[in-house]
Amino acid sequence: MSNNFKAALQSTLSGIWQADTQQRTFRQIMNAFARPGVIETLEGEFLEGDGMLLTLATLLDGATTLADVDGLLSEHDLARLEVSTLAAEQARFVLTHGKVAPAFMPSLGTLESPDTGATIILKIQEIGSGNRLKLTGPGVDGACEVAVNGLHPAWLAAHQEWNSAFPLGVDMLLVAEHQVMALPRTTRIEEIK
Amino acid sequence: MSAGYNFGFLDEHAKKEVRRAILKAISIPGYQVPYSSREMPMGRGFGTGGLQITLSLIGANDTLKVIDQGSDDSVNAVNLRQFIEMTCPGIDTTTRLSEATLIQSRHRIPETPLKPEQVLVLQVPYPDPLVVVEPSEDKRKIMHGEADYARLLVKLYEDIVKFDEITISHRYPTRINDHYVIDPSPIPRWDVPKLDNSPALILFGAGREKKIYAVPPHTKGEPLAFEDVPFRVEDFRDAQGKRRACARCGATDTFLDEFMNEDGSKRYQCSDSDYCDETLEADMMTEATTHA
Amino acid sequence: MGYVAIKGGGQAIQGAEDVLEALRTAEGEHGTPLTTQSIEHQLRLLTSRIVSEGGLYHPQLAALAIKQSQGDTLEAAFALRAYRSTKPRLLETCTQDTSRMRLIRRISSAFKDIPGGQMLGPTYDYALRLMRLDLANESPEIFREVAREFLAETPEPNLPDTFPKVVEALRAEGLLPPVENHTETPFDITREPLIFPVPRSAALATMARAETGSILALAYSNMRGYGDVHPTVAELRVGYLPVMLPHPITGEPVEVGEVLMTECEVVAMYEDDDAKGAPTFTLGYGACFGHNEVKAIAMAILDRALQKGMRDGPTNPSEDPEFVLLHIDGVDSMGFASHYKMPHYVTFQSDMDRLRTTQQKHESVKQQDVKQQDNEQEVQV
Incomplete structure (x- = not known):
């Protein structure tokens, strides 16, 4: 068996490309968006990649667009995701590292079609410890606290600025190893000093 | 030619599109996210929007409940449930609300409060509450974006002037998170307060009009009203002012269906058949214990 | 009277399926089941309608859809469309x-x-619409004889051929504007919802799947005077279009099969060209799967009307993209019309509650008025 063929076979069998794994993962991501501050631990057979690749495989396909700002994906993975790439200013999904401050202006959507505002997927170090944040807004019962490690403070400022004119805005999904947590545009974030 | 359908009938790309729309719907509470809406093998208007959401969410770990008019046994509920059972091998279905992880419903929100881990999917025939005052979708999208509901409020006010009462019976316009006003689907006014600060996520699917929208958990949902003419749910009191009870289980705190007897008299019964069954069973248990 | 019986719904649905089957086979023991081949060929215009309204070129499946829906065109197109949505x-x-x-x-x-x-070809245009009683009891022998003779008498060179397009001649003369080279990807109505304003490609795709009667009605409104297209048919053609697909390895287009289709181009009166140059005729385009001339003509007229509406704003319904495109789909409209047959008793209960409350208010106001009148009369006395 050639190595190429083996790799192809493995990627077909690998859990993250399976419909049932993606279905379960989507339910976890959906719950994260419905309940900002709730940390979901993704399950799946991680024969390759991690929570990030599983998240992308769950959300993306050829009908949407992605900007891989920090080159976090290999050519091979990009091809398997079947997604078209665009600049961070236009893409519907933006993948970037959370440890550096944003150096782009994502699409915030329009008043008529705010759903065209970007979904920003941020790779960070850890969710559950680190800088403490207080969250309020839809999906949060009163207020909740969550800690994140490896998120540049400029992202919190950007979340506030980009989402200052609802319904325009961006929605963020933090991914750390196998954990995900969402900060949709309606969430108000306060740093607990 | 009939065999070989994908799990959940839709192909995986179609499901991904619905899933992406759901995430935006949750992130922008009350905003109607457009999506392509595939043809389903039942009529537009029979719940194809709700069905596409359910099929995009459901997996082998789910237990599904399907109701129509509050009943699990209504022909349309049976039809949808059978279709989902056929195309999603391995899932469980139930009539018990407490056992369900996913609930697809037409025209009712169950009487028992939902649990946080449950997801309610409502079928929607008309997603846009502004259609009564503005026929062009183009213009309605701008009005929604600006949260400009002045003309809708004028329409409600005209009602009050004419009838001294808001005459909207169901599909009561409800403001979500202080911005978008939604058509909460043809649920009775009785169910509208359940949208406010709901413990569970509520998703709305309009298949024919190709829209998905959401009321996330713990989100403000406020029926449009005026200070001097408040929002009112259906009144189930008799001529003497006494609250009518379900003729079957005796409940006095549920939405009632009205039946005409042969002799022209009327009887009332819970619209939520599962709630009715559970109340009846609980009563029988109590009786059995008392007699023992 | 008892409460609504639990478990009745499932039985009722099964019963409905059974009686539908009973009616389909009502010819009894001497009946012959229709074959899908017979439907495809002997009811070829019906099959044509279904492939075009169903949006899937599969005449055999269309014939099956016609058979299982007992000839209901809306149901048959619907079944084909639903089948389509399961295919990647x-x-x-x-x-x-x-x-x-x-x-x-x-x-x-x-x-x-x-x-x-x-080339007149197969058309009923000049046929006398008299009942052909000879077909009422057609014998299989005569039926086969007709087929045999037609093929025997048709020499090889008379088999279908390609022809230049009439509009190209008009274009060469400068009577029509030159073809603009469109590089943008056509709008895909099966993957994107229509959000207005939509490009012309979205309108064309929607009309190509339209229900024949619905699109005809809207085009007819334009012909009768709710509009001013006044079309002339430059060319109406029916035939087999070779379908080219890119070769999976070389990328070169290769022929993979053919589809029967109808195409119509109408020319309408010229308009001022604000921007530049000499005025030219304007064009409306219609095309659909199968042999369906009325649909192609109606589509061409509406295309021309919609182009005007998109540019100058609609002045009548047939020029309004939202009005036309959202009301011509058979699957959408028949589904919604049918859904009113489903139970609506919860919302009706709500309706009754509102009406009773309003009636009570009306009654109490009336009584107050009467009382007031009585009082006034007493005062007068």
Whole structure:
């Protein structure tokens, strides 16, 4: 068996490309968006990649667009995701590292079609410890606290600025190893000093 | 030619599109996210929007409940449930609300409060509450974006002037998170307060009009009203002012269906058949214990 | 009277299926089941409607859909459309060139003669609509004889061929504007919802799947005076279009099969060109799967009307993209009309509650008025 063929076979069998794994993962991501501050631990057979690749495989396909700002994906993975790439200013999904401050202006959507505002997927170090944040807004019962490690403070400022004119805005999904947590545009974030 | 359908009938790309729309719907509470809406093998208007959401969410770990008019046994509920059972091998279905992880419903929100881990999917025939005052979708999208509901409020006010009462019976316009006003689907006014600060996520699917929208958990949902003419749910009191009870289980705190007897008299019964069954069973248990 | 019986719904649905089957086989023991081949060929115009309204070129499945829906065109197109939505998309075709159609019929009402000649072909246009009683009891022998003779008498060179397009001649003369080269990807109505304003490609795709009667009605409104297209049919052609797909390895287009289709181009009166140059005629385009001339003509007229509406704003319903495109789909409209048959008793309960409350208020106001009148009369006395 050639190595190429083996790799192809493995990627077909690998859990993250399976419909049932993606279905379960989507339910976890959906719950994260419905309940900002709730940390979901993704399950799946991680024969390759991690929570990030599983998240992308769950959300993306050829009908949407992605900007891989920090080159976090290999050519091979990009091809398997079947997604078209665009600049961070236009893409519907933006993948970037959370440890550096944003150096782009994502699409915030329009008043008529705010759903065209970007979904920003941020790779960070850890969710559950680190800088403490207080969250309020839809999906949060009163207020909740969550800690994140490896998120540049400029992202919190950007979340506030980009989402200052609802319904325009961006929605963020933090991914750390196998954990995900969402900060949709309606969430108000306060740093607990 | 009939065999070989994908799990959940839709192909995986179609499901991904619905899933992406759901995430935006949750992130922008009350905003109607457009999506392509595939043809389903039942009529537009029979719940194809709700069905596409359910099929995009459901997996082998789910237990599904399907109701129509509050009943699990209504022909349309049976039809949808059978279709989902056929195309999603391995899932469980139930009539018990407490056992369900996913609930697809037409025209009712169950009487028992939902649990946080449950997801309610409502079928929607008309997603846009502004259609009564503005026929062009183009213009309605701008009005929604600006949260400009002045003309809708004028329409409600005209009602009050004419009838001294808001005459909207169901599909009561409800403001979500202080911005978008939604058509909460043809649920009775009785169910509208359940949208406010709901413990569970509520998703709305309009298949024919190709829209998905959401009321996330713990989100403000406020029926449009005026200070001097408040929002009112259906009144189930008799001529003497006494609250009518379900003729079957005796409940006095549920939405009632009205039946005409042969002799022209009327009887009332819970619209939520599962709630009715559970109340009846609980009563029988109590009786059995008392007699023992 | 008892409460609503639990478990009745499932039985009722099964019962409905059983009686539908009973009616389908009502001819009894001497009946012959229709074969899908018979439907495809003997009811070929019906099959044509279903492939076009169903949006899937599969005449055999269309014939099956007609059979199982007992001839209901809306139901049959619906079944085909639903089948389509379960199939993944593996490849996309490049732009197809309809001048390569092998024609069985082409006419132009704009010219007495056209390059390549008029070809009447299979049409009922000039048939006398008299009942053909000989078909009522047609014997299989005569039926087969007709088929045999037609093929025997048709020499090889008369088999369908390609012809140049009439509008190309008009274009060469400068009577029509030159073809603009469109590079943008056509709007895909099966993957994107219509959000207005939509491009012309979205309108064309929607009309190509439209229900024949619905699109005809809207086009007819324009013809009668709610509009001013006044079209002339430059060319109407029916034939087999070779379908080209990119070769999976070389990328070169290769022919993979053919589809029967109807294409219509109408020319309408010229308009001022604000921007530049000499005025020209304007064009409306219609095309659909199968042999369905009325639909192609209606589509061409509406295309022309919608182009005007998109540019100048609609002045009548047939020029309004939202009005036309959201009301011509058979699957959508029939589904919604049917859904009113489902139980609506919860919302009706709500309706009754509102009406009773309003009636009570009305009654109490009336009584107050009466009382007031009585009081006033007493005062007068």
